[in-house]
Amino acid sequence: MKMNRSLVRMVFGIFVLLVSVSFAPAQEVQVNLIITDPAQAGEEVGLSKVVKGTASIPGGYHVWVLISLEDYEGQWWPQKDGVINPKTKEWAVRANFGSETDVGAMFSIAAIVVDDKEHVKLKAYRKTAIANEKWPSIDMPPTVGAPQIIEVKKVSHSK
Numbered sequence: 001m002k003m004n005r006s007l008v009r010m011v012f013g014i015f016v017l018l019v020s021v022s023f024a025p026a027q028e029v030q031v032n033l034i035i036t037d038p039a040q041a042g043e044e045v046g047l048s049k050v051v052k053g054t055a056s057i058p059g060g061y062h063v064w065v066l067i068s069l070e071d072y073e074g075q076w077w078p079q080k081d082g083v084i085n086p087k088t089k090e091w092a093v094r095a096n097f098g099s100e101t102d103v104g105a106m107f108s109i110a111a112i113v114v115d116d117k118e119h120v121k122l123k124a125y126r127k128t129a130i131a132n133e134k135w136p137s138i139d140m141p142p143t144v145g146a147p148q149i150i151e152v153k154k155v156s157h158s159k
Contacts, residue, residue, distance in 0.1 A: 031113050031145030032056040033063065036090075038109070044155040045097055045107070052092045053111050053148070055084050061144055062119040063111060065093040068137075070106040075137035078122050082111070100157040111148040114141055 037052040038045070055063050063084060066076040082091030097107050114122065118141045129135045140147065 029058060029061065029144050030056075031061070033111055033113055033145060033148050035109065035111050035148045035150050038150055038152055041151050043150075043152050045152045046154070046156040046158050048094055048096045048159055049152070050092050051079075051095050051109055051111070052090065053082070054089045055082070055091055055111075055113070056089050057084070057113050057144075060116050061113050062116070063091050063093075063113055064119070064122055064141075065095055066110045066112065066140070067095050067097065068108040068110065069098055069102060070108075072137060074139065076110065076140050077135055077137055078125055080126065081119065081122065097152070097154045102154050103157055105154050107152050107154060109150050109152060110140070112141070112143045113145050114143060118142060 033053065033055045035051065035053045038049070051065050053063070057063070063082040065079040065082060067079060068074075068076045079095045080093045082093045084091045095109060098105065122141065125138065
């Protein structure tokens with residue numbers, strides 16, 4: 001009987017340990033992401049603009065820039081990933097703003113941080129879009145931290 005109680009206590013102890021580990025909150029990833037250019041909402045852009053910013057993120061995470069047109073709420077066009085300079089923490093990505101018919105429209109620029117899994121999906125999207133010369137919109141991918149979003153106005157279709 002004594003051995004059975006010891007066995008029951010040991011099994012119960014392991015069960016409590018497993019339950020507490022499986023319900024432990026996930027460690028939050030620290031993300032510091034800022035768009036520095038364009039610096040002000042409503043800035044005027046042409047066909048394209050180099051979007052700049054700073055980021056401090058852990059390894060295994062990536063900065064991406066996406067564009068959305070005002071009439072396509074919730075739909076985004078991935079532009080490219082921003083490589084972070086390890087010394088300055090700066091990144092830059094050239095973004096393209098629609099077609100000639102979009103002159104006068106407002107666009108949202110989103111800088112986001114994604115994990116490796118989403119980064120691979122976005123790179124595959126970009127590779128396929130370039131190969132097919134078709135850029136379908138996507139839903140905003142899952143992000144780590146809040147997206148940084150700024151609106152700009154397209155005033156011309158020249159650079």
